[in-house]
Amino acid sequence: MELRAEIPSGPISTKWSRHRFEMRLINPANKRKYSVIIVGTGLAGASAAASMAELGYNVTSFCYQDSPRRAHSIAAQGGINAAKNYQNDGDSVWRLFYDTVKGGDFRAREANVHRLAELSVAIIDQCVAQGVPFAREYGGVLANRSFGGALVSRTFYARGQTGQQLLLGAYQALARQIGLGKVRMFSRHEMLEVIVIDGRARGIVARDMVTGEMQAHLADAVVLATGGYGTVFHLATYAKGCNTTAIWRAYRKGAAFGNPCFTQIHPTCIPVTGEHQSKLTLMSESLRNDGRIWVPKNKGDRRAPDTIPETERDYYLERMYPTYGNLAPRDIASRAAKKVCDEGRGVGETGRGVYLDFADAIQRLGRPAVGEKYGNLFEMYERITDEDPYKVPMRIYPAIHYTMGGLWVDYNLMSTLPGLHVIGEANFSDHGANRLGASALMQGLADGYFIIPYTIGHYLAANPLSKADADHPEARRAVDEAGQRVRRLLSIKGKRTTTSFHRELGAIMWEGCGMGRTEAGLTSALAKIPALRDEFWRNVTVAGEGGELNPSIEHAGRVADFLELAELMCLDALERRESCGGHFREEFQTADGEALRDDANFCHVAAWEHQGDGRPPKRHVEPLSFANVPLATRSYR
Amino acid sequence: MNLTLNVWRQRNSASAGGFAIYEAKDISPDMSFLEMLDVVNERLIAGGEAPIAFDHDCREGICGTCGMVINGAAHGPRARTTACQLHMRSFRDGDTITIEPWRAKAFPVLRDLVVDRRALDRIIQAGGFISVNTGSAPDGNAIPVAKEDAERSMDAAACIGCGACVAACPNASAMLFTAAKISHLGLLPQGQAERRERALRMIATMDAEAFGACTNHAECEAACPKGIGIETIARMNRDYMRAALRRRPPAAAGGGAG
Numbered sequence: 001m002e003l004r005a006e007i008p009s010g011p012i013s014t015k016w017s018r019h020r021f022e023m024r025l026i027n028p029a030n031k032r033k034y035s036v037i038i039v040g041t042g043l044a045g046a047s048a049a050a051s052m053a054e055l056g057y058n059v060t061s062f063c064y065q066d067s068p069r070r071a072h073s074i075a076a077q078g079g080i081n082a083a084k085n086y087q088n089d090g091d092s093v094w095r096l097f098y099d100t101v102k103g104g105d106f107r108a109r110e111a112n113v114h115r116l117a118e119l120s121v122a123i124i125d126q127c128v129a130q131g132v133p134f135a136r137e138y139g140g141v142l143a144n145r146s147f148g149g150a151l152v153s154r155t156f157y158a159r160g161q162t163g164q165q166l167l168l169g170a171y172q173a174l175a176r177q178i179g180l181g182k183v184r185m186f187s188r189h190e191m192l193e194v195i196v197i198d199g200r201a202r203g204i205v206a207r208d209m210v211t212g213e214m215q216a217h218l219a220d221a222v223v224l225a226t227g228g229y230g231t232v233f234h235l236a237t238y239a240k241g242c243n244t245t246a247i248w249r250a251y252r253k254g255a256a257f258g259n260p261c262f263t264q265i266h267p268t269c270i271p272v273t274g275e276h277q278s279k280l281t282l283m284s285e286s287l288r289n290d291g292r293i294w295v296p297k298n299k300g301d302r303r304a305p306d307t308i309p310e311t312e313r314d315y316y317l318e319r320m321y322p323t324y325g326n327l328a329p330r331d332i333a334s335r336a337a338k339k340v341c342d343e344g345r346g347v348g349e350t351g352r353g354v355y356l357d358f359a360d361a362i363q364r365l366g367r368p369a370v371g372e373k374y375g376n377l378f379e380m381y382e383r384i385t386d387e388d389p390y391k392v393p394m395r396i397y398p399a400i401h402y403t404m405g406g407l408w409v410d411y412n413l414m415s416t417l418p419g420l421h422v423i424g425e426a427n428f429s430d431h432g433a434n435r436l437g438a439s440a441l442m443q444g445l446a447d448g449y450f451i452i453p454y455t456i457g458h459y460l461a462a463n464p465l466s467k468a469d470a471d472h473p474e475a476r477r478a479v480d481e482a483g484q485r486v487r488r489l490l491s492i493k494g495k496r497t498t499t500s501f502h503r504e505l506g507a508i509m510w511e512g513c514g515m516g517r518t519e520a521g522l523t524s525a526l527a528k529i530p531a532l533r534d535e536f537w538r539n540v541t542v543a544g545e546g547g548e549l550n551p552s553i554e555h556a557g558r559v560a561d562f563l564e565l566a567e568l569m570c571l572d573a574l575e576r577r578e579s580c581g582g583h584f585r586e587e588f589q590t591a592d593g594e595a596l597r598d599d600a601n602f603c604h605v606a607a608w609e610h611q612g613d614g615r616p617p618k619r620h621v622e623p624l625s626f627a628n629v630p631l632a633t634r635s636y637r
Numbered sequence: 638m639n640l641t642l643n644v645w646r647q648r649n650s651a652s653a654g655g656f657a658i659y660e661a662k663d664i665s666p667d668m669s670f671l672e673m674l675d676v677v678n679e680r681l682i683a684g685g686e687a688p689i690a691f692d693h694d695c696r697e698g699i700c701g702t703c704g705m706v707i708n709g710a711a712h713g714p715r716a717r718t719t720a721c722q723l724h725m726r727s728f729r730d731g732d733t734i735t736i737e738p739w740r741a742k743a744f745p746v747l748r749d750l751v752v753d754r755r756a757l758d759r760i761i762q763a764g765g766f767i768s769v770n771t772g773s774a775p776d777g778n779a780i781p782v783a784k785e786d787a788e789r790s791m792d793a794a795a796c797i798g799c800g801a802c803v804a805a806c807p808n809a810s811a812m813l814f815t816a817a818k819i820s821h822l823g824l825l826p827q828g829q830a831e832r833r834e835r836a837l838r839m840i841a842t843m844d845a846e847a848f849g850a851c852t853n854h855a856e857c858e859a860a861c862p863k864g865i866g867i868e869t870i871a872r873m874n875r876d877y878m879r880a881a882l883r884r885r886p887p888a889a890a891g892g893g894a895g
Contacts, residue, residue, distance in 0.1 A: 047771070050771070051770075051771040054770045054771060065694060065700070065702060066692060066702065066753070066754055066755070067701075067754065067755065067757070067758050067798065068758070069701070069758070069761075069798055070694055070695075070700040070701060070702050070798075072694070072695060072700070074695065074699050074700050075695045075697055075699050075700065084777065086778060122772075122774075124777040125774040125775065125776055125777045126769075126771060126772070126774045127777075128774065128777040128780065128827070129767065129769040129773070129774035129775065129827055130766070130767050130769055130774075130827070131766075131767045131790075131821065131822050131825050131827045131828050133782075133787050133788075133790040133791040133794050133821065133825065134777075134787070135787065136782050136783070136784045136787040137784065138784050139781065140781025140782050140783055140784070141778050141781060142777055142778055158791060158794075159791060161699065161795065164699055164795075164797075165791075165794060168794065171761075172761060172765055172766035172767070173766060173769075173771075175758065175761040175762040175765060175766055176762070176766045176768060178758075178762050179762035179763060179764075185758075187755065187758075210747055239694040239695040239696070239700060240693060240694055240695075240696060241694045273665075273667045274665055274667060274668075276665060276667075276668050276672045276675070276676060277672070278669070278671065278672050278675055278696060279696045279697075281696075281697045282697075379717075380697065380698065380722070383698075383715075383718055383722045383723075383724070384669075384722065384724070386724070386726060449771045449772075450771070450772075453771070497679055497682050497683065499675070499679060500679075541682060541683075543681075543682045543685075543686070543687050543688055544687050544688075548648075548649065548748070549649070549690060549747055549748040549751060550690075551688065551690055552682065552688060
């Protein structure tokens with residue numbers, strides 16, 4: 001396998017415009033002769049499907065939810081970055097580029113990040129035109145707020161529901177194309193295999209989740225927009241249905257997996273309450289604009305928060321990082337929370353929590369102003385915890401929130417399996433080892449609206465394809481494989497439920513491959529995971545039958561894939577003998593306890609190639625060069 | 638807590654359904670309603686029985702996937718709260734809880750508590766959008782939007798498409814759902830060009846999908862987990878009447894963009 005990043009030559013600020021000119025085009029009348037499959041209908045998938053259909057391609061779109069509007073992009077709360085500089089505070093495309101490369105701790109590809117920053121401005125324009133009700137100032141212009149890792153106000157938002165509103169914009173654009181007959185929509189369909197013909201991705205096998213029927217769908221190119229894989233940890237801020245199956249099946253068919261260990265742990269989530277916990281809920285990072293994070297100075301101080309005097313509180317982010325304060329990037333804020341809890345200063349029943357306090361903000365701005373900004377988040381918090389954050393500080397703790405890793409893609413967003421493109425969180429691309437807040441929405445929409453519609457045409461024009469339909473032997477074989485797997489899962493009839501395996505896997509991963517990673521911890525996880533996987537295939541019980549609506553069989557297939565992915569993540573974390581961004585190897589830290597990169601040996605992307613079951617995967621390397629943002633130690637102090 | 642559940646079980650859309658009774662023992666008041674069902678399902682699976690199928694995904698009240706009638710109320714007893722955000726502390730030890738799927742002709746039951754809500758998608762496909770192709774937008778600040786208009790538009794745009802309004806309505810009407818989208822887009826300057834066509838098309842589709850008419854019960858507003866009000870329906874009716882009175886020959890579906 002050879003990793004060819006296909007980065008255009010020339011100065012970084014003209015690479016994309018030059019590439020757009022150099023890419024091959026397809027005559028508008030000929031576009032209708034091509035078909036594209038897009039799996040997933042989140043920000044990336046819905047925007048790609050709509051935009052490609054507008055261009056004239058025949059698009060087939062799939063989602064596992066009952067409606068494309070429900071993809072988990074909908075839950076993004078805080079906002080979307082764009083280098084508009086509407087605030088006149090010194091923002092620019094270059095600054096957004098710089099902040100994102102630095103925020104990612106120098107493990108992202110410069111050319112991709114610059115393109116992302118360039119496109120950010122067009123995204124806002126597009127979304128406004130679609131009717132996304134962004135927050136406004138009294139004069140009618142767009143409002144902004146600040147987010148972690150930046151000293152400018154460049155985040156656009158729609159209350160605490162920015163993801164919802166952006167997704168509805170993309171969903172409505174998609175709905176319009178469905179109504180026009182340019183997109184065929186398959187909801188409640190789950191992709192289980194990639195169909196590869198003559199070395200190229202030509203289709204997918206999907207299971208109709210209502211009837212259980214396995215179907216082959218063929219096209220000229222396939223786009224995966226299936227999101228991240230953080231639910232490998234069982235407890236995460238992801239939706240319950242989020243899974244790795246689509247990208248994992250593609251990995252097994254030849255798509256390299258980039259930086260699988262790069263996961264983001266979000267500092268502000270509602271803490272775990274008990275064994276029954278099925279997911280964790282995020283409290284938007286935007287709350288850190290006005291909320292102050294603190295713990296008691298003294299260990300084991302169990303007093304009620306309002307009875308702890310100011311002098312006995314430790315506003316540790318403001319103390320440790322005076323420049324960025326409560327707006328330090330996510331990886332840094334998460335580790336700091338873990339550190340104070342490890343010291344025995346955590347709050348709440350479990351001691352795994354810190355306060356996020358709005359008392360000062362309420363005093364300064366008044367309750368109505370705080371309510372206008374964060375009201376829906378406060379309500380959500382109150383529903384879950386039965387505590388009123390207007391009166392009592394929120395209790396928060398870090399949780400798994402995003403995966404920077406994903407399938408490796410070149411500059412054109414194509415994986416190492418020709419014809420298979422990967423967009424949004426499902427690819428590894430733009431965030432390096434740590435994603436900044438409000439950048440996920442930006443990347444999903446940049447990929448879907450403004451990159452893949454161009455690059456897919458370039459691929460199709462350059463690669464004439466033979467005809468293929470569902471009767472092709474490779475298509476039939478893939479359908480058979482997917483069917484056999486379901487039958488095998490149903491035939492085990494063991495003693496343990498899929499959820500119990502998932503929970504145990506999550507505990508292993510959180511312990512071994514979570515916020516702090518060590519050689520010993522990873523080695524131990526690498527011993528436990530294969531053992532758990534063996535037990536799964538001997539002892540899982542899956543209720544019901546294959547030919548019906550059966551959530552049990554869906555979960556079983558997903559957990560089976562997580563049990564393979566988890567091992568690759570730990571292997572990647574073990575091999576990357578440095579700390580960077582969210583990947584914190586405890587052996588590699590500065591005297592102050594910050595991440596210590598090893599640029600001499602690890603300034604690269606690790607892309608893993610599947611070598612077959614029972615054989616170790618092969619680690620390939622794409623070297624990264626930083627010609628425009630010089631390598632430096634991140635400092636937010 | 639120990640509870641008794643009276644749950645609608647139905648194998649598929651072709652079969653007849655019926656209630657079944659399950660004991661839910663040792664339930665923590667900190668569990669969400671869906672986590673309580675998870676626990677019951679784990680026990681059913683361990684006992685060799687088919688788990689209760691229910692729709693759910695984000696479990697934080699925003700995706701709109703979950704939906705069930707709990708003791709006769711869509712999403713249960715707590716106002717402005719989806720089933721996934723409802724916690725067991727809203728119930729008392731020893732309670733019997735009846736759980737049913739959304740009941741509406743337009744929402745066929747697929748299994749147990751899972752219904753087919755694609756009719757709502759088809760209403761959006763008929764006109765619930767602003768026709769603007771990717772790449773053709775002016776600068777975001779080129780169109781000022783009064784703060785108050787943006788806020789009211791956002792109030793309507795908060796709809797999560799769960800279908801509780803339909804389930805709560807004695808006529809199984811989708812007026813609140815449709816009106817929320819018409820209000821969201823109609824309150825913004827960007828939405829004016831297609832305002833009339835939008836109302837005509839969306840309402841025609843709503844009627845064709847076998848949703849009932851509105852007879853002003855306002856049950857929808859009471860059940861809406863996002864607090865969307867029936868003034869949106871008044872706004873929709875106004876748009877519809879204006880459009881019907883000034884009806885022109887129909888343009889091609891989707892705003893003639895094809």
